Amino acid sequence: MAEAAHLPMREVVRRAGALPGVRPRRFVPLLLPMWAVDVVAEVREAHSYDVFDRYLSRAVAEAGLRRPAELAAFFGVEPALVTRAVRFLVRIGHLRYDGDDLALTELGHLSIADGRRHVLTPGRRITLRFDGCGGEPVPHAHATHSVWLSEPALTLPDGTVFDPVGPAHPLPPNAVELLLNRPDTADFTGPAVPVQVTAAAPRPVWLPIYAVECEDEPLVFGWAVDGPDPYLRDVYDRHRGQSEAD
Amino acid sequence: MASTLVDLDQPPYRNEGFCAVLELAVAAARELDPGADRVPAPRASREAGLDERVQREAIRRLRSGTAVNPGLLPLLAEGRFAAGVPDLVCLIAAPGTARARTVLDIVREAAERGERVLLTAPVPPPVDAVIARLPDGATVIRVDQAGSGPGSIDAASAAVQQRILARSQAAARSLEPWLGDPAPAHGWLRRLDNALTEAAEARERAGRAAAHHEATVRAARDRLGAPLAEIARERATAERAAAAAAREVERLTAALRRAETSRLRRWQAGRLRTSLSHAVRHAAAARSAFHTIDSGYAESAREHDIAVGNDSVVRAAAERAAFADLAARRALESAERSAHQLTRMLDGVTARPEWTADEAGLTGFAERCRELEPTLRGRAGLLREWRQRATRPSRQLHGELLRYADVVATTCLGAGRPEHADLEYDLVVVEDAGRVAVPAALVPLVRARRAVLVGEAGRPPLRDVAVVRAWVAARCPAGVDAAELTGLLTGSVFDRVAACGPAANRAGPGPGGTGPASGRPGG
Numbered sequence: 001m002a003e004a005a006h007l008p009m010r011e012v013v014r015r016a017g018a019l020p021g022v023r024p025r026r027f028v029p030l031l032l033p034m035w036a037v038d039v040v041a042e043v044r045e046a047h048s049y050d051v052f053d054r055y056l057s058r059a060v061a062e063a064g065l066r067r068p069a070e071l072a073a074f075f076g077v078e079p080a081l082v083t084r085a086v087r088f089l090v091r092i093g094h095l096r097y098d099g100d101d102l103a104l105t106e107l108g109h110l111s112i113a114d115g116r117r118h119v120l121t122p123g124r125r126i127t128l129r130f131d132g133c134g135g136e137p138v139p140h141a142h143a144t145h146s147v148w149l150s151e152p153a154l155t156l157p158d159g160t161v162f163d164p165v166g167p168a169h170p171l172p173p174n175a176v177e178l179l180l181n182r183p184d185t186a187d188f189t190g191p192a193v194p195v196q197v198t199a200a201a202p203r204p205v206w207l208p209i210y211a212v213e214c215e216d217e218p219l220v221f222g223w224a225v226d227g228p229d230p231y232l233r234d235v236y237d238r239h240r241g242q243s244e245a246d
Numbered sequence: 247m248a249s250t251l252v253d254l255d256q257p258p259y260r261n262e263g264f265c266a267v268l269e270l271a272v273a274a275a276r277e278l279d280p281g282a283d284r285v286p287a288p289r290a291s292r293e294a295g296l297d298e299r300v301q302r303e304a305i306r307r308l309r310s311g312t313a314v315n316p317g318l319l320p321l322l323a324e325g326r327f328a329a330g331v332p333d334l335v336c337l338i339a340a341p342g343t344a345r346a347r348t349v350l351d352i353v354r355e356a357a358e359r360g361e362r363v364l365l366t367a368p369v370p371p372p373v374d375a376v377i378a379r380l381p382d383g384a385t386v387i388r389v390d391q392a393g394s395g396p397g398s399i400d401a402a403s404a405a406v407q408q409r410i411l412a413r414s415q416a417a418a419r420s421l422e423p424w425l426g427d428p429a430p431a432h433g434w435l436r437r438l439d440n441a442l443t444e445a446a447e448a449r450e451r452a453g454r455a456a457a458h459h460e461a462t463v464r465a466a467r468d469r470l471g472a473p474l475a476e477i478a479r480e481r482a483t484a485e486r487a488a489a490a491a492a493r494e495v496e497r498l499t500a501a502l503r504r505a506e507t508s509r510l511r512r513w514q515a516g517r518l519r520t521s522l523s524h525a526v527r528h529a530a531a532a533r534s535a536f537h538t539i540d541s542g543y544a545e546s547a548r549e550h551d552i553a554v555g556n557d558s559v560v561r562a563a564a565e566r567a568a569f570a571d572l573a574a575r576r577a578l579e580s581a582e583r584s585a586h587q588l589t590r591m592l593d594g595v596t597a598r599p600e601w602t603a604d605e606a607g608l609t610g611f612a613e614r615c616r617e618l619e620p621t622l623r624g625r626a627g628l629l630r631e632w633r634q635r636a637t638r639p640s641r642q643l644h645g646e647l648l649r650y651a652d653v654v655a656t657t658c659l660g661a662g663r664p665e666h667a668d669l670e671y672d673l674v675v676v677e678d679a680g681r682v683a684v685p686a687a688l689v690p691l692v693r694a695r696r697a698v699l700v701g702e703a704g705r706p707p708l709r710d711v712a713v714v715r716a717w718v719a720a721r722c723p724a725g726v727d728a729a730e731l732t733g734l735l736t737g738s739v740f741d742r743v744a745a746c747g748p749a750a751n752r753a754g755p756g757p758g759g760t761g762p763a764s765g766r767p768g769g
Contacts, residue, residue, distance in 0.1 A: 055631075074625070077409070081650045
């Protein structure tokens, strides 16, 4: 990551100063310990549905039509067109043959319910990120719009030095599995939702933040959000709480 | 072009040098043939250099092992044909009717087998000549045909939409009764259910009324039956007396028979005859008395039945039972009428369930209709949506029509246009392949499992050999196989494949113009 991507202290000072009713006392550049897990994943991505594909899938799901010949007669299209569309839908895992009859797969049902054509793609390399104090997944916006450091050291050109908050707590061994089983997995992984992964060992990473001590509640600024970042504030508070408990 | 990381030890990258020369040939062609952008593009001014991009994309596919035919790279680079798998066949024939007919047969037969065919040529006319002679029935799309002319994607889309509307009209009409909230069919099904419920209730009421009637009759018989009972008793006494007299006659008759046959008892016979004579007269009198009493009893019984039937309580119970039975039958008739309506609504929609006009048959029919109703409602709604969709002009159909068309026709470079670059085919036929350089031929070849290259032997080089050699001598980077580069710039894909391919991969037009191996390269 180029140095220019880092948020300078003066910008945070400007942003905090612009907030009504906030009287900052001290700006503390910190590094939050986090975890990164590089995985090779089979991901599920949503694309817009094509017309035939969508109606064919719906006919199997809603209209009890099970055979290509029935489908062709019902829709008034050439049997060859239906055969090819069915072959395509079988290939992308939306339909399967149950004997001579077609049946919708789980992915097909999901796609119809969602109105989007979900497709599984194997072999995608992605990095999943977790916080360092509870192993909770990092929201996708923060994961993608933040600067992640592989070493606990950062000094900006203006001389701002970031210090680590403390060591990361061990990442729970089932953190990735828990993430994959969440109903809101896409909030943490983005539109390419991993459904099966081969995970490597987690590696520690550090997230630069500015903790702003104010006359009342402290604020936390990061890269992903223009103003005070409630997510980072929560992670920071938990780190601080754990440090005080230790 | 985006760079691609490759592992040179992996088999797909074994011919990396050949791929590099291919890329160089594309760049060299730009300098040797300035301004020759041959991708048919309505927005050519904005898509300058598209031909080069599509060729580079084809080379990238070849290099990264993502060509649809995995044997294409070793075949072109090393002349290594897969044994026994003629996935790339050269049809060697001079231009003319026989060749055109052979190409037509190859395309037609492949389409009839359900294969997707890409028909290409360096320029549109050879493609047009074949397409014009293809029989109706197959979906044929000229992707570089602008506007809505014959064979264009717009025309194909409009034709498909019209066919959809025409063919689905009858089904839509048949399914109409199952559409709406509440749907007419649903209303009739509800009527059938209600009628069956009413019929069941009426039948139960009729049963109760019949039982009450029987009880009332029994009570009336008891109440009105005292005189008849007295006569019945007298009748029984008379019957017993008649029976006893008859038995006495029988006994005396037997005794007389024994006495007459025995010498010792013969003296008793006279007395027995006298007794028998009395007994016979007595039995006759007893029987007569019984018959008289029995006739009186029968008459009294009839009078009693009439009296019971005429009893006001019994008559009221009988009327109630009759009315209840009538109501049950009428409810069943109402259910039957609903069932007939539903049967008409199932005509042309699904296999009609058989039913009988009794309670069990109608109940079974109603159950079957209830099972079918959600499916038929779903079909009706879906078909209505589908037909509404088919009435709207839609560019969204274009991509799918191309993906599912029987035959897609375009120039070699046109096959790589971004709108349909991800399409794959079972067979590509490159007409006039003797005029197509390898990089340009790759554009269709990487998109098909099998290929037929059609051309003639002994065509002149694609470019002036001396000019190409001079360019190569001056501009060829160090380490690049200059001979290979020269060959790619001057020779056609047809020459290259025909020169190194085994005999199994070369064919001429068959007798009467039928194609090589029935147009089945690679089976």
